[in-house]
Amino acid sequence: QVQLQESGPGLVKPSETLSLTCAVSGYSISSGYYWGWIRQPPGKGLEWIGSIYHSGSTYYNPSLKSRVTISVDTSKNQFSLKLSSVTAADTAVYCCARDVSYFDYWGQGTLVTVSS
Amino acid sequence: EIVLTQSPGTLSLSPGERATLSCRASQSVSSSYLAWYQKKTGQAPRLLIYGASSRATGIPDRFSGSGSGTDFTLTISRLEPEDFAVYYCQQYGSSPWTFGQGTKVEIK
Numbered sequence: 356q357v358q359l360q361e362s363g364p365g366l367v368k369p370s371e372t373l374s375l376t377c378a379v380s381g382y383s384i385s386s387g388y389y390w391g392w393i394r395q396p397p398g399k400g401l402e403w404i405g406s407i408y409h410s411g412s413t414y415y416n417p418s419l420k421s422r423v424t425i426s427v428d429t430s431k432n433q434f435s436l437k438l439s440s441v442t443a444a445d446t447a448v449y450c451c452a453r454d455v456s457y458f459d460y461w462g463q464g465t466l467v468t469v470s471s
Numbered sequence: 472e473i474v475l476t477q478s479p480g481t482l483s484l485s486p487g488e489r490a491t492l493s494c495r496a497s498q499s500v501s502s503s504y505l506a507w508y509q510k511k512t513g514q515a516p517r518l519l520i521y522g523a524s525s526r527a528t529g530i531p532d533r534f535s536g537s538g539s540g541t542d543f544t545l546t547i548s549r550l551e552p553e554d555f556a557v558y559y560c561q562q563y564g565s566s567p568w569t570f571g572q573g574t575k576v577e578i579k
Contacts, residue, residue: 401516401559401570416567417472450515456563457506459527461515 357382359451359462367445367469373438377451377462378431385409385429391454392425392436394447395464402447406454407434441469473498473562477571483579490547492574494560499540504564507536507545510573511556519558520545550576 363375377390384390391406405415407425415423419438427434438445446469452458474497484490494505503523508516518527520536523543533548547554555578560571 400572401561403568403570414566418567452516456504456568457518457521457561458508458516459518459521461517463513463515 357453357460359453359460361449361451361462361465363465363467365466365468367441367467368471369442369469370440373436373441373445373449373467373469375436375449375451375465375467376433377435378433379453380432382453383429384427384432384434389414389454390427390434391452391458392449393452393458393461394449396444396447399447404436404438404449443469445469472567473500473565473569475560475562475569475571477558477560477574479574480572481575481577483577484550485579486550486552488550490545490550490554490576492545492547492558492576494538494543494545494571496541496543496562498565500543500562501564503539503543504562505536505538505543506561506563507534508559508561509554509556510559516559547576 358380360378367373389406392404407413422439424437448464450464452461476495478493505523507520510516524536535546557573557575559573
């Protein structure tokens, strides 16, 4: 069974960089598929942020592309998200998921609040 | 980008009733690349349907998806107590992948 678990700070100051990691178990990232990040601001819908292949190839949502970096560490079987210059609008539950174009396995998500 | 509009926003039904959820796209979704998810508070989203009508592994057959082009439907034939949740559609025919705003199915 594929499992994903997000980790990282729950509170980030405005203008700083949000950093999260997604640990994958039950499947080797090196075996294939894209791996993605999705977020859900409080009371709002889901927004795809971007995804990465085990080779490091990425594709991002154009609305966030200028501030997003997704990287992968196959030796640790995990991938990471960095979102720079955050504002209160970036407060959301951030989820990682396996991206087969749709998302078939998800982490439970972690709430990140942007506040001073 | 393709905007997905789900209706109704909230559906109030009783266990045993039929639920019909709509997802309308701002432009045609190529190859019926549409998925449906179930989301409960504090839990990871659960993939229900992909390819507009294919059930994901382990999904009961009371869940069915249909539609093509710009109009898609998720039907729950007989609501079980565990089906009360929020449902989202997602298109993956055109990047960026986008989601609908969700339909909440609540107990009447």
